[in-house]
Amino acid sequence: MNNMSISKLLKFLPIAFTVSVFVVFLSSCSYKQNQAYFERNSREVEAGVKADNYQPIEYKVKAGDILQVRNLQSIKLITDDASSTGTTGSAPSGGGSASAGLEYQVDNDGAIAVPVIGRVPVAGLSKLEIAKKLDGLYRKNVLKNPIIDVKIINLKVTLMGEVKKPGNYPLLNDETTLMEMLGEAGGLTDKGNEKKVRIVRGGGLQSKQTIEVDLSDVASLSNPTTIMQNQDIIYVEQNRRAIRNEKLQNITTIAQPALLMLNTALIILTLRK
Numbered sequence: 001m002n003n004m005s006i007s008k009l010l011k012f013l014p015i016a017f018t019v020s021v022f023v024v025f026l027s028s029c030s031y032k033q034n035q036a037y038f039e040r041n042s043r044e045v046e047a048g049v050k051a052d053n054y055q056p057i058e059y060k061v062k063a064g065d066i067l068q069v070r071n072l073q074s075i076k077l078i079t080d081d082a083s084s085t086g087t088t089g090s091a092p093s094g095g096g097s098a099s100a101g102l103e104y105q106v107d108n109d110g111a112i113a114v115p116v117i118g119r120v121p122v123a124g125l126s127k128l129e130i131a132k133k134l135d136g137l138y139r140k141n142v143l144k145n146p147i148i149d150v151k152i153i154n155l156k157v158t159l160m161g162e163v164k165k166p167g168n169y170p171l172l173n174d175e176t177t178l179m180e181m182l183g184e185a186g187g188l189t190d191k192g193n194e195k196k197v198r199i200v201r202g203g204g205l206q207s208k209q210t211i212e213v214d215l216s217d218v219a220s221l222s223n224p225t226t227i228m229q230n231q232d233i234i235y236v237e238q239n240r241r242a243i244r245n246e247k248l249q250n251i252t253t254i255a256q257p258a259l260l261m262l263n264t265a266l267i268i269l270t271l272r273k
Contacts, residue, residue: 058126059152059230063108066154067122069134070101072147103153116142127152157228159185161236162192171228178213178226181234188215193239199226200233 061067104112110123117137122130127150135148155171164186178199188194194215202208214220 057229059155060124060126061106061122061130061152063106063110063123064154065106065152067104067106067112067127067130068101068151068153069104069114070149071138071143072149073143073145101149101151155230157181157230157232157234159234159236161234162189162238163187163234163236164189171230176228177221178228178234179215179221181228182236188236191238191241193237196237198235198237200235201229202231 104114106112106122109121111119111121113119114134117134120134120137122133125133131148131150134150135146138146138148151172153170153172156168157171157176158168159166159181163182166185169181169184178197182188182197197213197215199211199213200208201211211225213223213226220226
C-alpha cells in the first residue's frame, strides 16, 4: 500500500467515525420517538383525578358488537326454542357451548334476532338494559320467571411495552382493574418501569386521555380511572437502567466497525514504519 492509499484511508476514518456517532444518536432516539406517541396528550393526564369526581363511562352497545345471551334459570329454555323456531338473520353465530349461552352479532340497524321473539333493537343500550329488555320480552311471551344474563364478548384491552405477554386481551368482566389486566399479561418484564405505566383511553377518537399510574403507589391503584374500558391501551415504559443498557449496547455495536478500521489503519502505519 502506497502513501497515497494510506492518506486516503486516514481521511476516511473521521468520516466513518462521524457516521457511526450519528447512527448511534438515531438509535438512542428511537425509544424516545416510540415513547412520544404515548405522551401527546400529556395535558389531559388524569392520574390525579379524585375518586369522588370521577364517573366511569358505561359502555353502550353498537353495530358489530357480539352479545352472549343466556337464561340462568335454564339455558335449554332458550336453546330448545331456538332450534325449533328456525329463526334466521343475525341469530346465534354458533359460538360457545349451551351452558355459556348463545352469541348474537348486532346488525347494522342496531338489532339482534333472538329465538321466538324476533328482532330486538339493542344499539345504544348498556348490557344491563339489554338484559332487562330481553327478560321482559321472554317473560311476556315465552318463559316463566327467566333470569337473562348478557355479556359483550368483543370488548378488548391492548397491552404494549414491557409486559411479558403483550397483545390484545378480552374485557369480559365489569370493574376489571389495571392490575388484573397486567396479571393476564404475566406482569412486567425486568425492564419495566413500575412507576411509569400509561393508559391511553378513547380508542380511535381524537379526544384521547392519557392516565399515568405509579404501581408502587397504593392510592393510584384504587383510583377508579384505572378500571379498564373498551379499547384502552396499556403501555409500560422501560426503566432507566434498561434504557441506559440499551444505549450502551447500541454504542458498542455500532462503534465496533469504526474501531476495527482504526486498528487496521494503525497496524498499516506501524508496518510502513
